[in-house]
Amino acid sequence: MRLRRTLPVIATLALLAGCAPTQSAPAGAGGDEKTGTVRVWLFDEANRAPKEAAVKEAITEFKAAHQGVEVDVQWVPVEGRADKFSGAFNDPSNAPDVAEFGNTDVSSYAATGALADLTGDLASWSEGKDLIPTVLDTAKSGGKTYGLPWYTGIRALYYRTDLFTELGLKPPTTLAELADTARRIRAAKPELYGISVGGKYTYAMLPFLWANGGELAKQDGTKWTSTVDSEQAKAGVTTYASLLKDDICPPASCANLTGTQSVQAFSGGKAGMTVGGDFNRKAVEQGAVKGKYAVVPIPGTTPGSVAPAFAGGNLLGVFNATKHRSLALDFVELLGGAKYQEKMYTAMGNLPTLSSVQQKLAASDPFLKPFVDTLKAGTKFVPATPAWSKIDSQNVLPTAVQQIATGGKDPAAALATAAEAMNKAFG
Amino acid sequence: MVVQEAQPAVAAPAPIPRAPRRRRDGRAAALYLAPAAILLLAMLAYPIYQLVLISLYDYGQPQAAGNAPLVFLGVANYAELLSDVQFWTVLGKTVGFAGACVIGSLIVGTGLAILATRVRAVPRMLLFLAALGAWSTPAIAGSYVWLFLFDTDFGLVNEILSGLGLPFEHHSWTFGTFGVFGLVAAEVIWCSFPFVMVTMYAGIKGIPDEVLEAASLDGASMWRTTWQIILPMVRPLLMIATIQSIIWDFKVFTQIYVMTNGGGVAGRNLVLNVYAYQQAFAGQEYGLGSAIGVVMTLLLLSITGLYVRSQRRSAAWL
Numbered sequence: 175m176r177l178r179r180t181l182p183v184i185a186t187l188a189l190l191a192g193c194a195p196t197q198s199a200p201a202g203a204g205g206d207e208k209t210g211t212v213r214v215w216l217f218d219e220a221n222r223a224p225k226e227a228a229v230k231e232a233i234t235e236f237k238a239a240h241q242g243v244e245v246d247v248q249w250v251p252v253e254g255r256a257d258k259f260s261g262a263f264n265d266p267s268n269a270p271d272v273a274e275f276g277n278t279d280v281s282s283y284a285a286t287g288a289l290a291d292l293t294g295d296l297a298s299w300s301e302g303k304d305l306i307p308t309v310l311d312t313a314k315s316g317g318k319t320y321g322l323p324w325y326t327g328i329r330a331l332y333y334r335t336d337l338f339t340e341l342g343l344k345p346p347t348t349l350a351e352l353a354d355t356a357r358r359i360r361a362a363k364p365e366l367y368g369i370s371v372g373g374k375y376t377y378a379m380l381p382f383l384w385a386n387g388g389e390l391a392k393q394d395g396t397k398w399t400s401t402v403d404s405e406q407a408k409a410g411v412t413t414y415a416s417l418l419k420d421d422i423c424p425p426a427s428c429a430n431l432t433g434t435q436s437v438q439a440f441s442g443g444k445a446g447m448t449v450g451g452d453f454n455r456k457a458v459e460q461g462a463v464k465g466k467y468a469v470v471p472i473p474g475t476t477p478g479s480v481a482p483a484f485a486g487g488n489l490l491g492v493f494n495a496t497k498h499r500s501l502a503l504d505f506v507e508l509l510g511g512a513k514y515q516e517k518m519y520t521a522m523g524n525l526p527t528l529s530s531v532q533q534k535l536a537a538s539d540p541f542l543k544p545f546v547d548t549l550k551a552g553t554k555f556v557p558a559t560p561a562w563s564k565i566d567s568q569n570v571l572p573t574a575v576q577q578i579a580t581g582g583k584d585p586a587a588a589l590a591t592a593a594e595a596m597n598k599a600f601g
Numbered sequence: 602m603v604v605q606e607a608q609p610a611v612a613a614p615a616p617i618p619r620a621p622r623r624r625r626d627g628r629a630a631a632l633y634l635a636p637a638a639i640l641l642l643a644m645l646a647y648p649i650y651q652l653v654l655i656s657l658y659d660y661g662q663p664q665a666a667g668n669a670p671l672v673f674l675g676v677a678n679y680a681e682l683l684s685d686v687q688f689w690t691v692l693g694k695t696v697g698f699a700g701a702c703v704i705g706s707l708i709v710g711t712g713l714a715i716l717a718t719r720v721r722a723v724p725r726m727l728l729f730l731a732a733l734g735a736w737s738t739p740a741i742a743g744s745y746v747w748l749f750l751f752d753t754d755f756g757l758v759n760e761i762l763s764g765l766g767l768p769f770e771h772h773s774w775t776f777g778t779f780g781v782f783g784l785v786a787a788e789v790i791w792c793s794f795p796f797v798m799v800t801m802y803a804g805i806k807g808i809p810d811e812v813l814e815a816a817s818l819d820g821a822s823m824w825r826t827t828w829q830i831i832l833p834m835v836r837p838l839l840m841i842a843t844i845q846s847i848i849w850d851f852k853v854f855t856q857i858y859v860m861t862n863g864g865g866v867a868g869r870n871l872v873l874n875v876y877a878y879q880q881a882f883a884g885q886e887y888g889l890g891s892a893i894g895v896v897m898t899l900l901l902l903s904i905t906g907l908y909v910r911s912q913r914r915s916a917a918w919l
Contacts, residue, residue: 195654197667256883263666282885287668373866426773427753429866444754560663567883569868576867599884 198264205497209242212501215258215273217488218249224521231517232509243501250274256567263288266495271502274324277312277487282560284315290492293319295503301511304528312555313489321489322510325453325524328483328545328553329377329472332440332458333447336466337363345470347477349385349413352447356422359446368422370445371414372431373576374569377484378449379414384554385474385481386410391557391596398557400596402571403589411575411589418579425579440467451486452545455523469541471548485553487527525549561599570595649898656891665887678892687868688876688893695851695873698782702850705790707843710797717798718805729799736795744859747788751775775861778869785860785870789853797842804835844908848901854878873897 219225226249233245248270250258255275262269263286275283283289296302296310296319305323313321331352333345341362346352356368371378383390388407391398401407418425423445431439433449440448441461449472450458458467471480490506492499508514515526519535525545526532532549536542556562565571574592577583583591656678663669682688713732717725735743751758751774762769774784808831816826832839854874857864864871864879871879873893881890 194671194673195651195658195660197664197671256885260662260665260885263662282662285663285668286666287663288666374862424773425866426776429776430862432862564884564886568880569863573867580866582867582869 198266204493204495204499206499207497208240208501210498210501211244211246212272212498212505213270214245214247214505215250215262215270216247217255217274218251219522222249225518228514228517228521229509232505232514236505236508240501240504245505255279259283262493266493269493269495271496271498272490272492272506274488274490275321277321277323277485277489278556278566279563280313280320280489281315281558282563283491284318284320285560288494289320290494290496290499291318292321292492292503292506296322299507301507301528304512304530306527306529306532306549308485308549308553309487309527312485312487315558321491322506323527324488324490324510325515325518326527326549327451327453327486327488328525328548329381329449329451329486330469330483330544330548331447331472332437332450332454332467332469334445334463334466335468337366337446345468347473348479349382349473349475349481352473353413353416353422356417356447360422363446365444367424367428367439367445369417369447369449370423370431370436370439371417371428371449372423372433372436373418373425373429373579374432374572375436375449376566376571377433377486378436379411379571379575380484380554380556381449381472381481382414383407383410385472385479386413391600393557398559398561398600400593400600402574402596403586403593408585408589412578412585415575415578415585418575429576429579452525452542453523455541469544471544471551480548480551482552482554483548485549485555487525557600559600561596561601564599565596568595568599570599652891652894652898655887656889656895658888660886660888660891662885662887674888678888679896682889682892682896691871691873691876694782694871698786698872699847699850699853701782701786702789702793702853703843703846705786706794706797706846706850707839709790710794710842711801711839713794714798714801714805717802732795732798735792738792740792740855741859743792744788744856747784747791748775748860751784776866778865781861781865781870785853785856788856788860789850793846793849797846800838800842801835804838805831808834840908840911844904847904851901852897 216225216229229247233247236245237243250273259273259275259279262273263283266288269288280289296305306326309323309326310319313319313323331345337359338344341359343355343358346355352369358368359366360368380390383402383406386406386409388404388410389401390407391400391402402411417423418428428436436445436448437450437454437457438461439445440450441454441458441463443462450469458464472483473479474481490510492502492506496502510527512526512528512531515524515528515531516535518524519526519531525542526535532542532546536546556566570592574583574588577588578585582588657674657676658664659672659674661669664671713728717728720728738746750756753759753771753773753775756774758774759769759772762772773780775781812830812834813826816830821830852874853872857870857872857875858878861870864875868879874897877890877893877897881887881893
């Protein structure tokens with residue numbers, strides 16, 4: 175009881191005395207020692223063994239080239255990455271030297287000042303010119319490059335070849351046709367979803383928004399303003415939400431599906447189509463539809479066009495506080511170089527970011543073609559601002575899609591609310 | 602999470618009898634209390650102090666990492682929170698949801714405790730084993746098991762219900778607002794009734810046989826014995842169980858987060874803790890998150906305050 179009475183007093187006194195919440199000291203300049211242990215954080219994948227094997231090979235090669243150097247790899251779960259990275263930002267002495275991270279997180283990570291600016295290093299790197307420019311753009315924040323793009327994630331349309339033959343269907347050539355095809359699949363096979371997509375699958379929704387000419391936000395100087403309430407964006411989101419209806423993918427099952435769950439439904443044989451990434455290939459191959467599926471780019475609004483896909487992907491970055499700056503950079507350039515990009519493709523199916531490697535692999539593996547075609551047709555990215563992480567974690571766009579799909583709000587009202595929430599996050 | 606793990610069950614100190622030489626007693630008491638006080642100050646007072654401080658600033662990840670200057674906002678975080686319609690909706694839903702969970706676990710727990718005092722050793726042991734099994738299941742595992750049981754396409758529950766001829770084929774248990782809250786509440790009750798049951802069982806067993814014998818010799822009916830002898834005697838324990846349940850159920854996070862996929866369709870199954878996590882911590886707005894934490898701590902502290910008061914009053918006749 176006494177505690178309760180004295181606490182506010184202490185707090186007020188402390189405030190009067192000008193006390194402030196604790197902050198950690200800004201990350202120091204680090205150092206450039208040539209021996210010691212290079213600490214590396216990589217993402218833990220559902221099927222890690224092949225990734226680990228490729229990374230081990232790189233480490234062996236790295237250690238052979240650098241005397242007295244050890245490499246310590248820690249596997250970071252993707253879901254728990256926010257806590258892990260926050261810890262590293264708050265306590266630079268516990269930060270790794272090298273880390274893998276998603277390109278949507280670049281801006282918010284860069285804002286903490288913990289990542290090293292690699293612009294100059296990548297420009298002088300022998301393989302740097304081979305990096306695909308639009309992919310390199312996703313590693314930038316405020317004009318500076320904070321990571322080496324390790325692989326790209328592009329999504330396209332997976333469909334069931336056996337089902338399409340049986341029903342006499344052709345892969346859709348426009349988004350309107352896509353909805354129609356999905357409807358016909360469910361009408362003929364009521365136990366299947368016409369297409370498995372979900373309210374929480376933002377990266378499946380974005381191509382619809384972009385194909386209709388919409389944008390997430392526009393930038394004016396340093397100020398971002400949401401444009402999801404524009405007519406074009408509304409048309410795109412509404413088309414996507416129309417897939418979450420009883421005659422295609424019933425909202426009771428689909429309204430809350432995430433990307434992973436949507437792909438799982440397809441690979442489990444419960445859907446006629448889905449939106450999936452090149453990185454989902456292993457999961458689909460291990461499912462019930464092995465050998466019974468094909469992939470085409472997500473079509474645009476007119477026949478023959480391709481909807482702009484989201485240019486996802488992961489980067490390899492260096493922490494500012496590292497005591498082994500050039501060793502860390504060497505390791506990033508080795509793991510992100512042509513040799514290991516190719517090995518990572520073989521191991522995990524990750525789409526390379528070096529155009530020479532990409533072309534070589536696409537020529538030998540027809541599976542890659544729709545993804546490379548999508549990439550060539552032009553990709554888009556989410557607003558490059560720290561606010562995007564916030565908008566993403568606050569479920570702003572999924573909430574709007576779900577409200578439209580379940581009829582909770584009409585499209586204009588749902589998107590107006592979403593735009594307001596986005597603008598609040600932009601500040 | 603910011604909210605402290607309050608454990609009020611251990612908070613009630615035994616009343617110190619008034620001794621004539623008070624001063625020396627006071628020193629001894631201070632010495633005895635010192636370890637607990639130091640622990641409380643370090644583990645509770647300091648974090649709460651930081652929590653309050655952070656809630657008064659614009660405090661995000663760049664500020665925490667020391668890469669951006671601190672901006673003092675005063676009560677702006679609180680003003681933003683209290684003017685947010687969604688906060689009030691979520692608070693209302695949390696109160697309703699926690700209330701249903703508390704009442705449910707009290708009824709189930711007390712009912713089974715009474716049952717346990719009436720049955721033989723073997724069935725009683727089985728009952729306790731089942732209850733302890735539910736109790737010791739980690740919340741996350743329990744949530745997933747329930748999700749599998751109630752799965753739309755492959756769930757055992759739908760299979761059995763539709764096997765009985767009821768229209769539950771492909772019924773989605775995780776879609777409608779009330780359906781989802783009901784399902785999660787059932788899971789929460791399932792993993793929190795054992796505490797009530799064990800507490801109440803101990804309480805009922807602790808009633809001296811002579812009292813019950815005297816009551817039956819005086820010709821009191823079963824009903825009367827329960828209402829006028831047993832219930833008043835276990836009242837303090839029932840109070841503990843109620844307050845504990847309120848605090849636990851108000852803070853539910855895992856079950857909602859897992860079973861509704863982070864707050865249900867369009868966030869309609871959010872409770873305060875998940876809302877705080879989603880709005881503030883995942884979005885790295887620690888200032889706003891701390892404000893939610895402070896509001897929640899104040900709410901729970903006031904409930905605990907009521908509990909401590911009632912303990913004082915009930916101690917008089919114990």
